[in-house]
Amino acid sequence: MAESYKIATFASHTALQILKGARDEGFGTVLLCPENRKKFYSSFSLADKTIETESIGELDKIAGQLNKENAIIIPHGSFVAYGSLQKLIETEMLYFGNRKILPWESDRQKEREWLKKAGIMVPRLYDAPEKIDSPVIVKFFGAEGGKGYFLTKNQKDFEQKIKSSKGKAYQLQEYIVGVPIYIHYFHSPLSGETEIMSCDRRWETNVDAIGRIAAKDQIDLSLESSYTVVGNAPLVIRESLLPELLEIGERVVETSKKLVDKKGLFGPFCLEGVLTPKMEFYVFEVSARIVAGTNVYINGTPYTWLKYNKPVSTGRRIAMEIKQAIKENRIEEVLG
């Protein structure tokens, strides 16, 4: 049954758990892999076939080969970060997820419109540097994991700090003080159910390092905050917050159906935000695909353990959905 389709992805980000999940559900696996990573990835023996691919930007050239193999591509963060959005949308391939949602998640204005329509709190935006009157985080466009972001407090300070990033599109966003939390969801187009899979927190350099240095030294050393992600750690949030967070995820899915088509957002997705002392969750980003924080739970997440009674990672949950779709003759419903 699963033999008629294979599962394919690109060697980085969450590829290991995607391949492992596919294997666990009985699928053959294909890995698109740059030459210099072959040794590393082959040491896990998770790919039945490896196709040498220098960059995910070459996806359009390999698509024909993947189609012949009946391989379903599972997109992850590197697809958006290093590939071309246009190619990703236009290339003819079996793609798990709805590509129509990609323009909404990759454009910060549209993403914000989506969240607001879903009735979710978002940080205030400043449309010009001269209007900055509170702590602001300056964010660049694209999934670059916080690279280059900086904090600022007024126009003069902003003009100074933006010099090294001239020409790049940015957004001026109110800086929310609280605990940053990344919530991993999965929406099943087959059952119509949204699940909370897990949560993580990130380690970002150097904001997560500055607290190790006394305030006086931070000033003496003229340290500036930066937000380049280096890894993730598990986090379980108060159980009493889970029902509301699930509802927020459901609203994001429901709203997406009005924005694109009735399939809307499905598969794994993540809401990234900050929980404030008033227990308000401000969302600053949606990722419409598997996020790297799920790597913390390759051997299963707290909630999938409760629900499925076996170790289900997000990678495996994807494979389970595809398997069910094949079984029920509904494969079109998980492709987009």
Ligand code: AMP
């Ligand atoms: P990579 O293949 O590691 O370069 O990652 C692809 C994209 O995903 C980049 O934009 C990264 O910033 C982002 N990313 C990678 N690893 C993580 C992580 N552990 N947590 C959050 N984002 C990540």
Ligand code: AMP
């Ligand atoms: P993003 O690229 O939107 O995922 O943001 C990268 C990092 O910047 C996040 O992981 C947070 O640590 C931080 N961050 C982003 N937006 C805000 C915000 N509005 N308030 C506080 N921290 C933020």
